[in-house]
Amino acid sequence: MSSKNEQIAWHFSFGLERDGPGLVSADQANEFMDAIVTLAEGRGFLVGGGFSAYAEPCTKNTAGEA
16 A cells, blocks of 8 residues: 555646746747656656646746645
8 A cells, every 4th residue: 555655656737937027938848848758767757648838827836735
């Protein structure tokens, strides 16, 4: 049985936006996703899913919230 600190998989949900004025291009978002996949695979993890345009900006840092 898994503890709360160990799970078969984790699901992440977050937005990527600039810290200041300007837009994030699809190329930049793709580069960020590639970096996540490279980091994960280099540690023996699999990454599934992708990204799409997000209608509303992230208004606060919600890291660590459940």
